[in-house]
Structure formats: structure tokens, C-alpha cells
Amino acid sequence: MIYFDLDYKISPPSPSFSYSISSNFLTSDIFLIKCVDCFHFRLKDCFCEGKMGDRLRSTSMEDLPVHLILEILMSGRLAVIDLISLELTSRTFRGTHGLFPKKFKSLVDYAAFQLCGLSSIYASLHCNAQEELLKRCNGNWKRLLRFLMAVEQSSDMVETSAGNMQIRSGRYHTLLINDSAAYSCGSSLCGVLGHGPETTQCVEFTRISFPVPVQVAQVSASHNHAAFVTGSGQVFTCGDNSSYCCGHSDTGRPIFRPRMVEALKNIPVKQVAAGLSFTMFLTRKGHVFTCGTNGHGQLGHGDTSDRPTPTCIELLASIGSVVQIAAGPSYALAVSDDGTLYSFGSGTNFCLGHGEQQNELQPRAIQSFKRKGINVARVSAGDEHVVALDSTGYVYTWGKGYCGALGHGDEIDKTTPSHLTSLKSQLAVQVCASKRKTFVLVDDGSVYGFGWMGFGSLGFLDRGASDKILKPRILESLKSHHISQISTGLYHTVVVTNCGRVFGFGDNERAQLGHDAVRGCLEPTEMFMEKA
Structure with missing residues (x-):
């Protein structure tokens, strides 16, 4: 399990932030460790009303609100291979939670779609060209995202x-x-x-x-x-x-x-x-x-x-x-x-x-x-x-x-x-x-x-x-x-x-x-x- 110091800080977690990993840890737990420092949110508001005396409380990925998980997925800190790993290893990321259109197969799929929309290359295309590109990627938003990221990096690092x-x-x-x-x-x-x-x-x-x-x-x-x-x-x-x-x-x-x-x-x-x-x-x-x-x-x-x-x-x-x-x-x-x-x-x-x-x-x-x-x-x-x-x-x-x-x-x-x-x-x-x-x-x-x-x-x-x-x-x-x-x-x-x-x-x-x-x-x- 991962433990969060339930503080009121809006800045990234303080040094008192701590975690431990059990013997049967999930990939998603490691993923959260990797990404949690890029978010500015009130952990108290996200997880529980709790009393100030409750300094340490455990939570799993399944307890997190869907909108927060989606925000983490769209943080820009994850490579496409990370998204695929999450989808394969955790039912939290495989599901749609009934919140997204049926054309999206999972929460990760929807996040990949949203990330594609943020790409200047994808945004510059007309609707027909966007549809053609998705078709060339076999309808797979994760592959399309990988393509866009690779093209953008081709002239960079x-x-x-x-x-x-x-x-x-x-x-x-x-x-x-x-x-x-x-x-x-x-x-x-x-x-x-x-x-x-x-x-x-x-x-x-x-x-x-x-x-x-x-x-x-x-x-x-x-x-x-x-x-x-x-x-x-x-x-x-x-x-x-x-x-x-x-x-x-x-x-x-x-x-x-x-x-x-x-x-x-x-x-x-x-x-x-x-x-x-x-x-x-x-x-x-x-x-x-x-x-x-x-x-x-x-x-x-x-x-x-x-x-x-x-x-x-x-x-x-x-x-x-x-x-x-x-x-x-x-x-x-x-x-x-x-x-x-x-x-x-x-x-x-x-x-x-x-x-x-x-x-x-x-x-x-x-x-x-x-x-x-x-x-x-x-x-x-x-x-x-x-x-x-x-x-x-x-x-x-x-x-x-x-x-x-x-x-x-x-x-x-x-x-x-x-x-x-x-x-x-x-x-x-x-x-x-x-x-x-x-x-x-x-x-x-x-x-x-x-x-x-x-x-x-x-x-x-x-x-x-x-x-x-x-x-x-x-x-x-x-x-x-x-x-x-x-x-x-x-x-x-x-x-x-x-x-x-x-x-x-x-x-x-x-x-x-x-x-x-x-x-x-x-x-x-x-x-x-x-x-x-």
C-alpha cells in the first residue's frame, strides 16, 4: 500500500510524504510514486474529511476518484509504454467506469485520446485527416499517441x-x-x-x-x-x-x-x-x-x-x-x-x-x-x-x-x-x-x-x-x-x-x-x- 501524509499543502508533497510497498504490489502503485509529485492538490479534500489528528492514512489506487486518476494519466510524465503497462496490470485503468463514450475501451484509452488532442501536430489536422491517421493506427489511440510523441521528438531529444x-x-x-x-x-x-x-x-x-x-x-x-x-x-x-x-x-x-x-x-x-x-x-x-x-x-x-x-x-x-x-x-x-x-x-x-x-x-x-x-x-x-x-x-x-x-x-x-x-x-x-x-x-x-x-x-x-x-x-x-x-x-x-x-x-x-x-x-x- 502507499501511504500519504494527509496535509493541507497545495504544493507537491512535503518531505513527510512516505510510502511502503507490500510483496504483492501493483504496477499502478509504482506509477503513483512516479507521478504524485507533479500534482498540486489538497490530499485532505481528495481522500477523506478526516481529522487533523489522523496524520497517516492508507489508500489504494481503487480508492482514488476517477477524475484524479485521469489527471495523473494526462500529467505528461508518462511514456506510452507506461500507459500500456497500467492498462495491462490494473483493472482500475482497464475499466471505463461508465463515464466515457463506448468507443473508448478503457480509462487509459480515453486519456490517450485526450493527450492526442493536446498535440500541435494532431490539432493542426482537419477532421478527415485526423480520422485517416487514427485508421492508420488501427483505431488505437495509444499507438496514435506514440506516433505523435515520436514525431515531436525526432527533431529534439x-x-x-x-x-x-x-x-x-x-x-x-x-x-x-x-x-x-x-x-x-x-x-x-x-x-x-x-x-x-x-x-x-x-x-x-x-x-x-x-x-x-x-x-x-x-x-x-x-x-x-x-x-x-x-x-x-x-x-x-x-x-x-x-x-x-x-x-x-x-x-x-x-x-x-x-x-x-x-x-x-x-x-x-x-x-x-x-x-x-x-x-x-x-x-x-x-x-x-x-x-x-x-x-x-x-x-x-x-x-x-x-x-x-x-x-x-x-x-x-x-x-x-x-x-x-x-x-x-x-x-x-x-x-x-x-x-x-x-x-x-x-x-x-x-x-x-x-x-x-x-x-x-x-x-x-x-x-x-x-x-x-x-x-x-x-x-x-x-x-x-x-x-x-x-x-x-x-x-x-x-x-x-x-x-x-x-x-x-x-x-x-x-x-x-x-x-x-x-x-x-x-x-x-x-x-x-x-x-x-x-x-x-x-x-x-x-x-x-x-x-x-x-x-x-x-x-x-x-x-x-x-x-x-x-x-x-x-x-x-x-x-x-x-x-x-x-x-x-x-x-x-x-x-x-x-x-x-x-x-x-x-x-x-x-x-x-x-x-x-x-x-x-x-x-x-x-x-x-x-x-x-
Whole structure:
């Protein structure tokens, strides 16, 4: 049984809160221990009138009011697997208590439905699209919730049993967030690893030191520079600043250790995207700032003038809130909260998706999505092509088709977004594009890949290092793991599993896979962090 100190406090339980677990404890008891600290309620009012002298009183989950249990389920503290476990192990959560419509099979089912409604991705869909998405999830609200959570985490940190993590690969290096700390491995071109001028290579994940104590929440890796977002919304950058892509106008020299971007000090940021020689910053208010080289209009300000410090893109600020950004070599992408995808910068290889190769100096909506009523949820910018994920789990590709990077069974360029029909039966949750290759992560943790093998970076053990895969094919080498996130660099690929393990495959010439004994890894090889 769990015991509550019956106090009048509205704040979370005081230190006098205590509990004990009997030998035949329920999963739901552990669940309550996990979640009770996130509620502000008067325990006296919830459980009994009781006298002040009754300092300790026991209760079980079955004694709790249904509305309180529902509030706990919707606290946001539980993963979908937690909800499923509760439903399987406790009749309290399996029942409907006669309070909900018959279409909901249980209290957990109803809670999952309510949580789906809180998702910005789900809320942006029209009724027909919401119904289609539920149908694609076999009418299962818990699966739909898992899909929404996975998509939202695909550009952020993912929840694993070892904590929240994020993996990002650059040209010859890899960045990792684990337990709010940032790590790097690989080649330190111009200080991109963040360990100082004396460090030219790290053969294992090595923790990055910041000038002040920070909790790192998001990271982006590019060719020669890196950007980090902290839990408080501050931004730090390091690497090659010759184009001022790091956001520091007072120097054009390399920045060997993370340095705060002063221009954004009072503007909380939630995401960064590093391009070849420019950087995008997405604020918590949904505004986009850019800095660096602007020769193709990739900064989105209507001209080709470089910006040494982050500057707000006024056009995007005037049309609403942006929820995700992506940076290619010389072009940029932004997804708005209504599912509109905007592109700007270099039109080479049709990466902007407008059917022509003309540069766009300002953000322009991709009309083919608008005309078909398709809401884009996430997008990934490759070197020569783009892959997008819509709000119902379908995948679209466009740009240069060389080596099968678009996945349509040929090497033909696509000038506008084209539905990847071979994956229409799959519910995709993350898309990832790089040089002539693409990965699609689906909701059961499987990974599909296509394009150029590139030194084994596509992950197919039965194909040569320079072979082409023209259609999506599942990575058998990863089937024993449930993959939560994937990232691919120039010639190497890295993944995070739901258990918090990190694996890499492909080129390791510069230790970008965190090993010093091999030049390449055809099979997924586990990567480790330095020992404290």
C-alpha cells in the first residue's frame, strides 16, 4: 500500500510524504510514486474529511476518484509504454467506469485520446485527416499517441530507458546529448568538437566543457561548426566562424570552445540548424533568426547580404509560428504550425520543391503540399535532396535522384515533392537525409534506407561499399534493436536505441564512430562515452 501524509499543502508533497510497498504490489502503485509529485492538490479534500489528528492514512489506487486518476494519466510524465503497462496490470485503468463514450475501451484509452488532442501536430489536422491517421493506427489511440510523441521528438531529444538523448552527425564528427551533457567524437576541423585548439581528434565520446554550468537540450552538427541550445534557451556555438555562421561578429577566427551567442542572450531559443556556412535559430515564440553566408538567399531576408549576427526573418514572423527548421548546404526549410513548408536559398537540384532551380531570397510556401491539403510535420535537408514527413506518417522526397536517394526505384530527379508509395503501409516517425542517401524510421522502431551505400553508411551488409539501393529497404542489421533516433553524416550513420545505446556504421577514418582501431564499420558497432 502507499501511504500519504494527509496535509493541507497545495504544493507537491512535503518531505513527510512516505510510502511502503507490500510483496504483492501493483504496477499502478509504482506509477503513483512516479507521478504524485507533479500534482498540486489538497490530499485532505481528495481522500477523506478526516481529522487533523489522523496524520497517516492508507489508500489504494481503487480508492482514488476517477477524475484524479485521469489527471495523473494526462500529467505528461508518462511514456506510452507506461500507459500500456497500467492498462495491462490494473483493472482500475482497464475499466471505463461508465463515464466515457463506448468507443473508448478503457480509462487509459480515453486519456490517450485526450493527450492526442493536446498535440500541435494532431490539432493542426482537419477532421478527415485526423480520422485517416487514427485508421492508420488501427483505431488505437495509444499507438496514435506514440506516433505523435515520436514525431515531436525526432527533431529534439528522445526518451530512452537511460534518459533523454539526442544524436547528430556532422561531416567527420558526431555530437551526442546524454543526461543534459554534450559529447563529441571524430575530427576537430576548426574546433567543431569544442575541446580547445589542442584537440584535433576524439576517438570516443568526450564531454564538452562550457564556460558556465549548463544543461544542453538540443544540438546541431554541420561541416565545420556546431550549435547547442541549453534548457534555459541560450545558444552556444563553436567551430569555423570565417563566415560568421557561429553568430559572433567580433571575430572571423575559429572558435575552439563553445561560446554564448550574445545577440540571442535575451531571446530563448528551442532549436538550431547548422548549414554549410550559415545557421538557423528557432525561438520559443516560433520566430526564425539566421546568420552567416547569404550568397544564395539562404538567410531568408530578401537579399544576398551576409549577416554577422542572428537576424529575424520578418516574413516568417508575419505569417505565424514556426515549429521546425532544417538547413541544407545553401538552402533552408521551415515548417509552420499549420503544416505549411517554406523553402528559401539555393534552387540547385530542385531542393526548394517549386519545380524550378531558381534561388529564393525569401521563404516561399511549397504549393504542391498546399494544393493537396497535406500538412507537413517534419523535414530533413540533404546535400542534394529533401525528405519530408506529413502529419499522417507518409513520406515525400524531391531533388536530385542520383544513386536512388529519392527511393522511387530509379535515379530520376523530382522537381516537386513526390509521395514515396512503397512506404505507404508504414507509419513513419522520422526522416533523415544526407549525401545521396535517406533513412526513414517507422513507429515500430525499424529503419528503412535507400540511396548510395557510401563506405557502408547505408547499413546493408550484403551490398558493396559503393552500391546503390533504389527503393526503401529495411535494415536487417538493426532489427534486434528498437531505434528511437537516427542521424547520418557524409559517410557515417549513427542511431540511438530505446534502451539508450548508441550504434554507428560506415566510415571511421577520422574516428567519427568513436573508435580508433578500425577505419570503417560495416556492421552497427556500439559507441561509448569516456569514463569519468
